[in-house]
Amino acid sequence: MNSFKRVHCCNAILGFLLAAGFTVVRAQDAPDVGPHPPEPPKHRESHIGNITGHSQDAKSDYRRYCAGCHGDLGDGNGENAQWLDPKPRDFTIATFKCRSTPTGTLPTDQDLYNTIGRGLTNSNMPIWNTFSKQQRADLVAYVKTFSPRWEREKAGDPIKVPAEPPVTIESIAHGKALFTKLECWKCHGPQGKGDGPSASTLTDSKDNPIRPYNFATGGNDSRFKCGSTNQDIYRIFMTGVDGTPMPSFADVIQPNDAWDLVHFLRTLQVNRHSKENEVLKAAGGKIPAYVEKSDNNEAPANQPENKSSGNGN
């Protein structure tokens, strides 16, 4: 090769190496900003006990029974929704009220299965005891097709509910002290009638007005939004009712103290026969002041009964 060609050949190689160097340096990931495109609906499964539900088997059931309120797109905008209060659940956001899992996490398949079968009291969501177990499981799977969150995240870990301690007047008294200290009365009111100072301004997470639960309503059969047993009450305030003003108290109550609060809350259901109301009646119908067992010099020996009155009237 003559010197002229050699110079240009070498320069070309140098140029290539320089360019390659620059290209590699500049080929970095772009920062992840902006909205993601919606993902196409996928077939999903649910697992409840030994039943596996399949979303593709629930399509006609959903259309027949659910779409009227929850909408064909699962966004809570079915044709009935305009007349309903509270509004039907928007499945596209994957926020659910009734869970056994911590606030902010997805419910388990069992949680959704229970909600369908149990319905939601004080709402238009019926008790769907007409479905077979397999149908219900298939519908749970179908509900999960409406949000991409089910693909990205696993369900939360269900909270541990310890064994319930005996119902005693001391437990109820402690529960009442907790009700005062944790300021449940701010929304629920001193007698749990849903008339607390903050009750009138409450809105849910879609800015619709919403009322706190009124413990004094109903007779012997009064249910809560998310069940009717003591374990259900425990779960309600230890996981929060997501999508509503009701927060989780899991960070601020010890499990045994939580059971005391459950026992007290039962006495607010004044028209309901319960072990708690029996114990209260046997103690003369008045809840005594709570005495701290540990030497805690913050709690006075005689707490004034000014915030809540339990079952005494």
Next chain:
Amino acid sequence: MKAHYKTAVTTCALLMLGFGLLYSTHKTINVSAAAGGTITGTIKLDGTPPHQKPIDMSKEPACAKEHASNPVTTETVVVGPMGGLRWVVVYLSEGLDAGTASQVPSETPTWDQKGCQYIPHVMALDVNQHFKVSNSDPHSHNIHPLPAPNGANHEWNRSQPPGTPPFDQVWAGQEVAIPVKCNIHPWMHGYLAVVKGPTGVSDANGSYTISNVPAGTYTVTAWQEVYGSQSQKVTVGAGKPTTADFTFKAK
């Protein structure tokens, strides 16, 4: 002489290729050699700001008492005496290299509830940066962030009575910005702006500073809760300050 020259240049080019490959795969490389630039500026509001309503805190006597001599108003548009717009989040929406974007500060700033207000009203955080939520009031609050649906961030709701140790929290997704409310005290509003890379929030004079910006060309975006976003392009030189001012128009 010519032959030596060619060898030297070839060696340099090969070294450059080698370093380029090294840099692209080693994401946590310390870029302090090129970092240290800052972006500063002033944010102004052009026009009359909307009237900020006084807040009636009589439903929470302890807070009403705390603000009795210095009444509190809403904070949707806070303008200083010289027209400086406060609480504007300024961040780098384009141009961040992956190394800087993936760095997560180890500081854990505090989101406090005091006098039935969020202090600060707007807080900027990095993605995956831990922060602390504290309650400095003598009564309960519930902290209820409401991220946009179907992003990486999800709504939660926690009660925090007085005397509770601060909660440690973190957000996994970029979002400008997550509104936070307290259901017990409906007048409480604040924002958590979660964004990769260094950020600044304008002060009472409308001034902001973004530090530790590696040299390069960026799109700087300013976000305000009522007026939305504005962007402009800047070039940051290593170790030199760059200015980017913004003016929002009052509606």
